[in-house]
Amino acid sequence: MDSFVILCFAVVNSVALLALISLGLAVIFGMMRVINFAHGEFIMLGGYATVIANHCGVNLWLSMLVVAPMFVALIGAVAERLIVRRLYGHLVTTMLATWGLSLFLIGAVTAIFGNTTMGVSAPLGNIPIGAYSIGAYQLFLIGITALLVVSSLLALHWTKYGLIARAAMQNSEMAATLGINCDRVYAVTFIVGAAISGLAGALLAPISGVLPHMGAAYVARAFVTVISGGGALITGFLSAATILGPVEALLSYFATPVVGQASLLLLAVIILRLLPTGVSSLWTGGR
C-alpha cells in the first residue's frame, strides 16, 4: 500500500514536471506559433534569479514567486521588442533568432556566474508515508502546477483579455478591424509566456540546482509535450503530459531510467504518426 502511494506520487510528479516546464512554451508556441528556442534559457534565468535573490537575503518564497517571474518577464519584454516582434509569421527565422538568443543567454550567464552549479535547498521538510517519505516541497510543486494550469485555462476562456488574445491569434486582421491592437496583444502574450517559464525555473531551482546550460535538459521535453498535445492550447499539452509522464515514470521505476526516457520519445513519435496534429485533434477535429 505504502509503496503504491509512493509510486503514484512519482507518476503524478512526472506529469506535473512535464506540465510545469511546458506551460510557458505552450502559451508562446501554441498561441503565437513562435518557436521559442530560448525557452530552456528562460527557465534557467528563472532559476538563477531565485538563487541570486535568495543569496542576497530575499525570502525564498518571494524570490521564487515574485522576483523570478518578474525578472524573466522583463527579459522576455526586451527580447520581444528587439527580436521576436520583427519576425512574426516567419517560422524558420524566429527559430534561428531565438536559438541565437538561447546561445547568447547561456554565454552571458556563464560569463557572469561561471560554469558551476548553484542552488538553494528545498524548503518544507518531508512527509512520512508508512515506511517511506516524500518531499513536501514536491507536493507543493504539484499543487502549484495544477493551480497554474487551471488559472491559465480560466484566464483564456473566461476573461476579456483571454477573449481578445484568442481573437488576435485566430484572425489578426479581423481583430485589428475591430479595434484590437494586435502588436500589443502579441507582446503581452510573449511576456506572460516568459514569466511562466521563469516561474517554472524558479520552482525547479530548489530540487535541481541551476547551471548555465540546464535549459537543454528541459527544452526538448517541453517541445515534445507541446507538439504532441497539438492545437488545443492548455488541454492539449496537459493531455500529452498526462500520457507521456506516467509512461516515463513507470518504466523508470520498473525497468531502467534509460528505457523510461526512450519510451517517452518513442511514444511521442507514435502519437504524432497516428494523430499528426496532436492528441487534442481527437476533440477539436484537427483544427
Place this chain on the structure above:
Amino acid sequence: MKLSRRSFLGTSAALSAASIAGSFAGGAWAASDTVAIASLHDLSGALDIYGVPSNLCMKVAVEEINAAGGLLGKKVELKVYDGQSDINKYPQYAQKAALNDRVVMVQGALSGAAREATRPVLRKYKIPFIYGSFYEGGLCEKNTFCVNTGGNQQVVPLLEWSFKNLGKKLYYIASDYNAPRNFGIWNHVMAKREGGQVLADDYYPLDVTDFTAAIAKIQAAKPDVVHSCLVGGPAMSFYRQWAAAGMLKKIPIISIVFAAGNEHEVLAPEETDGVIVAYNYFQELDTPKNKEFLAKVEAVAGKNHPYINGEVFGGYSGVMLWAEAVKRAGSFEREAVLAALESSIRWEGPAGVMTTDGPTHNTTQDVHIIKVENRVWSLIEKKEQIPPDTYGGKCNVFTNPNQTDFLMPQI
C-alpha cells in the same frame, strides 16, 4: 644488393631526417637551462571545476621544485594548455606539447575520455604521461604512470568498511558511462568477498535532473546503504531530492566521486551532512606536511583558493613523484625516468607515503575514509599503504610491455 642512386638518396634522406628529429628531441632540453613539462587540463567549460585546481596543484609543485634549485641544475617550466572541456583539443595539444614545445612529461587529461584521447598521442611521440586523477583502475601501460588511486584502491577499502559498519545490503545508483559501470563491477566483487548483497545497479543518463522515481525505487528496496557514483552538475539534483524526501538521515550514502567536483560546497550542509567518501587526500588532513603544502597553495593562489580534494591533489603528487624519478635517474630521458619510476620511488607528501609500483605502473598509497559535516570533512578511518590491483597478474608492464588496453575486474 644493387644500390641504385634513387634508393640511396631516399635512404640517406630518411636517415638524416631521423637524425635531425632525434637531435631535436634530445637536444631541446640538453642545451637550454630550462626543461618544460606540460599541464593539459580543462581550464574553461563544464569540467573546469576539476581542471583549474589540478593545474594549480601542478603549479605549486613546479614552484616548490624551482625554489629548491630546480632539477638536475635546470629550472622547470610549466607549459599550460586549456583543453576547454573539448575532447578534440586533447590530441591537438598533446601533439603540440610533444613536437613544438618539446616537453619531457605531460600531466592532466583528467576525464576518462580526455585520457583516452591523449594516451595514444603521447605513446606515439614517446613522451611519458602522468595521470593524476583517480580512476576505475586497470590501466597498465608502459608510457603512462597513474599516481592517484585506481578502482580497487578506493572502492575496496570503502566497501569493506561499509559492509562491516553500515550493513550488508547495498544499492548502487550511478551515471551511465564507462567508469561508473566499471566501479559497479567492483560492488559485486566486494559483495561476494564480504558476504554482502547488491540490491540494484541503476544507471542514469548524465542529463537527468528528476530523481523522484529513483528515490521511490530505493525506498522500496530498503537498502542499508546507498552507493552513489553520480557525476556532474545535473546529477547533484539527486542529493537535493534525497534530502528533501528526508532520506539523508535514514539511509547513509557512500561514494567515491562525491566531492571531486566539490559538491559539498555547492550543495547546502543539510543536503550533504553524513555522506561518506574515500580519497587518498582531503584538505582538512591534519599533518605537518599538509600544513606546509596548503601554505604553498595559498602563496600561489591566495586565501580563497579552490578546495583541494583527492581528485585534483594528483596534480601535485604527480609532479613530485616524477621529480623524484628524474633525480634518481639523473636524466630527463623517457627510458631512464620510466625505469626510475618502476624502481619503487618513495615520496612522503601531504597525503602520507606514496610508492610507485613498477609492474602495474600505478601507485601504492594511503586512503582515508572521511565524512562530511557542515561542509567540513573529518577522518573516520585511515587505510594504510594500499597497493594497486594486479588484475590476477595481467597488469604487468614487464611481462606485457605492449599492453595498452584496459583491464576489467572479474567477479
